[in-house]
Amino acid sequence: MTLLAYPAPALTPVSATLGAAPGPVLPPAPAPRLTSTVAKEYVHRACHAEVFITGSEALGDTTFAVTAQWPRAHTFFSTPDGTRHDPMLAAETIRQAGLYLAHTRFGVPLDHKFMMWNLDYVTHVRRLSIGAMPTDLIIEATLVPQPRRIRSTVDFTLSAIIRRGPHLAATGEARFTTVPDTTYRRLRGARPESAPTPETAASETAVPGEPLPPARVGRLRPCDVVLTPTGTPGTWHLTPDPWHPILFDHAGDHIPGMVLLEAARQATNALTAPITVSPTAAATTFHRYAEHDAPTTITARHTPGADPDALITTVTGHQHGEPIFTTVLTGHPDQR
Template sequence: MITTLEPTVLTTPTPAEHCACQAQTDNRLATTVPRALVHRAAVAEVFLTGMCRIAEDRFHIKAQWPRGHSFFAPVAGTHYDPMLIAETIRQVGAYLAHEAFDVPIGHQFLLWSLEYSTVPEQLAMGEAPADLDLIVTCPEIRRRGNRLTALTYEVVIRQGDRVIATGRVGYTVTSPAVYQRLRAKQLSRQPDSVLGPAPVAPAEVGRLSPFDVVLSASCGPGVWQLRYDIRHPVLFDHVGDHVPGMVLLEAARQAVTIGAEAGVMPVTVRSTYQRYAEFGSPLWIHAEPASADLGGTAARSIRVTGVQDGEQVFEAVVVTEPVGTVASLL
């Protein structure tokens, strides 16, 4: 059963007031962490601002969300885009690997799963950027010798004394030499955009510009071709040898938004990734109702899959809820 976050039930210890990253924020000295440590080329796309290690498998990480963003625009003009949750917890994984587990820059990370949960009321925007406390625990740390090979981590995101989201991510780590052997053919190819047919109207998928739309006009009920422009400064902050997982997650978000009322939000996402999404081959996005007990609410549960060359690339089960009219809590 898929359920949304219940902030009144979830509890976790608050960060220690004397920790270094808390002191930096209190003294207004915090800056973003080095962009290379979260696998971002643009400083503007870095949301993490510091970290303290509480225990071998437990961390306090500070983050900040801007009130305006070129891509993650506010939903209905009033609420943070939940995709900020996904991107923030993705950045946590890269930062932990390099800063806490000594993974050298240049190693490759293979995402296997990413999930998050929130409720619309918790994402209402306030009069200043959202300063966040992330408590991160690592229930699975796999090593070969002293080298990290896989990590599963869980995140509780707080703003002040409120839990606003939770998340969980799993990935494996590959050395440059091994990755070169595995991906030599793809690494030798030149990445290229796939624009295909005309995009879905931006307003239908909660975006402002055709440049931000990753779905071509429907090829049939619940089926679209993935489209993307590798010049996009957020979805392709830097271009690698395959389509990033965040592009696939955005495709899922857009697919569940089509046909929904204005201001719908993906409040819960559970995604898994089975294969690389390769450049140069059509990738089809399919959406269908998912079976879930949603308690008679206005929420909808949609299963989205991506298929390329007859093989499933990823699956995401997304629960959406309308924003509605809620007072700002921030």
Template sequence: MIGSLQDAHKPAPGSTRSTSFTATTATTDTAAQAAPEAVAGSAAATASNFFEQPVPRRFVHRASVAEVLLTGFAKDGRPDTFLLAAQWPRGHSFYRTARGVHDPLLFAETVRQAGLLISHVGYKAPLAHAALMRNLSYEVTAAGLVCAGTPTDLILSAICTDVRFRKDVLLGFQITTVLRRGLELEPVGIGRGELQCISPAAYRRLRGGAGAVSPPADPAPLPEPVSPALVGKDARADVVLSRTDADDTWLLRCDTAHPVLFDHPVDHVPGMALIEAMRQAAHCMLYPQRTVMVRLKATFERYVELSEPTSVRAIIEDTEADGSVRVRVELTQSDRQVAVGWCSCRSFV
């Protein structure tokens, strides 16, 4: 039986790697190909209470319960391997289903939440510590994005490598997850990321005066967005790009009141907002073709400050074997590159 998450953050005596869960068998090898034991463990999980309710929001750094995608967690008996469950809604206020296809950034957010949940519950990282996602990538199949007549239940087999501690306190790790769905638990995607955990004192030293999260007393008006149709959105409020005079270049448009991209007060532009900017820039480049971003590789090099303008520039690089068009998107601030992403987009029509 999968244990309760409510007491999961209480340290186990004498060990920083134990958890309060009874383990369900799962594994992923270093090539991210799940072994037969993982499939068996996944099957056991789907028969349990893995999908009854979201995990506590504090473990995935969300203020809104509605934004929590993970619903279950178990630790394997082997070191650094975990089993997680997630549920994608049929409709989401921002990551919207279109023509029977889930928004693939639900997978990116699922990988982000998986890393956070594992850090706090699997490795006992204090909740007061900041988490920095240094890179995030995913690849998902058409079958993985099908939205049917019910919410989509998913199983993630996760393995963590390069797990680093200092005096029994987690510093960070790299995570690889295999996404599975359906009665046969078919592998339909793979996600990777690198998470760094930072103590409050270290974060204050790192961020200095930029670490304040108080909203400005008189926020500047937002620049005019590009047309929602260009970026695959329905509402102007969901557009994160604004036009510039330069070709294939936009300004990042940060609405700190956005209920999803800015779910809670922060002192910098969140990583998922940067990924959304990359995706929207790629869509602008490929318009009027309607595409889905089936692959992403994103690297975050610096904190992106809310108080400074951020340039978003896109370059079409190549057409890949499956027909996807790869677009490189560079984000710069104060003449320094702060993030870069490779977005591979293709049509499912």
């Protein structure tokens, strides 16, 4: 059987059949710029839903415009009345921006470990209201000073200005040191890189009594409470759920810094209950690792401040009598 190929008939433009000159051939319209969150590995998160960074653009050698988005509703970062973003979202966003820039702009390998020495933020409450759409942000991120490299170790401080449209929403700063995994293992020894199971945690760091009621610490759900009374006023046991999906998003050989910052928020609210306060600003220094298998005590006391409408609280955490972190938290009563 022979296949015969016939040429396709020439097509006459409709405009030619109507007597009009054919118009110029226009290039296709450019595709719209699409937005997604960055890879979760860049910000050390296991769950895609917990990634807030969406991209970045270099403005200079050490200055970047980082984009981010906050959801209108979050299962953990929330305020009691649900009308405003949790100010602690600013802290988490600054943390993520530092990790993201280290990996994508300075070439820090994904298997390197990060040590965070401090994390500070100040928010402007009027810019935290939740609108009809998710909140898009631009972070003016500056590395101060130039990241310092010693062999394979990088030490840098990130200064961040967070804008919501033209308005200033928050500012903050965080200092990081990155080290290879082999160096980190030497520093940390043979500690397993995972949180203890609930059964192990209960046997190693068991404390008497029940956690504080959620309303006492500015929370709505019992599972989010991280403090249990010690019997001493102003002092609590740190008792977070090691399987909490946000606080312990991924495996690690120590208690994350954001868990300690949450403990400072809850200790502040425990002091002021039944008045609930939002942590509009906080300055936190991490002195050493908070170990999973060591009892941790959280102590809080009010300290005087220049703003008569603000509550200044100094919160410290201790393990084996040694300080693991200190937070000076500024809170303002929630408007109901």
